Amino acid sequence: MKVLQRYVATEIVGAVFFVLVAFLALFAFFDLISELPEVGRGGYKLQHAFMYVALGLPGYVYELMPIAALIGTIYALAQLGARSEFTIMRASGLSTRMAGFMLAKVGVVFVLLTFLFGEFIAPASSQFAEKLKLQVQGSMISQEFRSGYWTKDVIRENGLTGDAIGSRFLNVHEVTPDGQLRGVTLYDFDRDFHLTGVVTAVHADYQGSNTWRLSDVSETAFSTGSPDITSTVKTAREPSRKLISEITPDILSVLFADPDRMSALDLSAYIKHLAENNQSTGRYEIAFWKKLVYPFAALVMMALALPFAYLHFRAGGVSLKIFIGIMIGVSFQLLNSLFSHLGLLNTWPALATALLPSASFLLLAIGALLWVERH
Structure with missing residues (x-):
């Protein structure tokens, strides 16, 4: 079992890393295109634009890790299924519960990486990027009110x-x-x-x-x-x-910072400050709980990927599964953002607002696993 665990983990980690790098390259390209009009303003040069884009990548790693885990796991399991390796594993006694446990072990690594980037690396790099850009351009930090x-x-x-x-x-x-x-x-x-x-x-x-x-x-x-x-x-x-x-x-x-790009520690300190001054904390409480819950979305996405290993298509199987995985990942991001706004507008409990998207997709994964086991 240890050999099988190591083999499956290697396949999944390699596929997730490949998908993540591809996404990062795509987002970095679009960010660089949007930064080009800023080049030449003050002392802002092309190398500064490249540095600014590079410093924004940790934030994308945090946001894209669950989607990369979903697509990468689907690809790895689809490849195992296409080579009949997964069928041999099942014939050798690999149950759905054992397969899920194997994926969960790999998923813990992605959860820890997501938390590391979201809590420590991304907030620091994002803040440094904004300071660098403002210093090079010689401008002040602006905001929406004329009075400051x-x-x-x-x-x-x-x-x-x-x-x-x-x-x-x-x-x-x-x-x-x-x-x-x-x-x-x-x-x-x-x-x-x-x-x-x-x-x-x-x-x-x-x-x-x-x-x-x-x-x-x-x-x-x-x-x-x-x-x-x-x-x-x-x-x-x-x-x-x-x-x-x-x-x-x-x-x-x-x-002037985006709450979604702040660390949970900073959000907690600011929520305390707002509460002591009798100010609204709803937006920042939702961001705080999302910061704690979001890393576990990688486990939910991998659970959603497992049923794809049991599905067999006559033609274009791998590409079709990846396309479905991309649609599921996009739906998750949209639902996650939607529930944040709905929770804020309807004053839902912050923890429930942060948990609902992941809980909904976890129920979907459990339902899909029960269906493939019966059929």
Whole structure:
């Protein structure tokens, strides 16, 4: 059995790797075509476009691994069936359960690879690619509002600890690729949402440990409880000031990052930040659970591929099976994306939204296996 396991695993891994490389080459070609109009803008040259496209490939590895596992496994099993090797295995006592167990062992490798790329490699490479492009082009990180970025923070008694004594709204006009904030405005409110102060700074640099260094600071403080109108407003200027805040460059990067390309760890931290500020977390909770569930889609896809080993076509068997596999893979991606939007619109539980596509295709795989066993 060990020899048979090794042989089947070698065939499947080779086929999946071949399919994955083919997909990556195709997507890289289209990405390079879309990047060519950017060449020549600032210092952005052709080699930078190639590097930008290459850094985006880990993200495609994460997205395409389940489809590659499906198509590659179908191809490997179809080849075994075309050479009558799978028939000999069955005649030698290989049951459907044993075949499924063999595929599951191989599938665990693909699950781990998908998780590795999705959690560590792809987020880092994607972030580095965006920073590289912005730095070379000499541009700022832009966004949709004319007034800049907006985010909310909690003011606590002892900086990061203690009871909440108010809220702070942070407005940033520009964010540079190296994480510096330009055109910073802070609006501080007490517990009753009375405006207590407005602080403006030319720029802010992150010093680590949740500490920002504000430069060229101007502060306007309001004393809401004073009966004297002349004493309710005070102004002051400082060359610099420290600001302790739960907001970090990693949290700010979420404002212009695609949640589907973030790591589960970053999503978890941002969900916590939003929850503490009584903001909606639905979109990021769905992305978080999808990040944890999606790697296991490779196992589901391989389970779907197993029934194809039992099907025999008179002509064009391998190509027909691969075509059906491609259609199943595309359907899975579309359904996965559809359920994310439906879950967000209908406020479905995030875990259920992430699980439904994979669970549906797993039931389909089980049904197909039961059907081929009976026929």
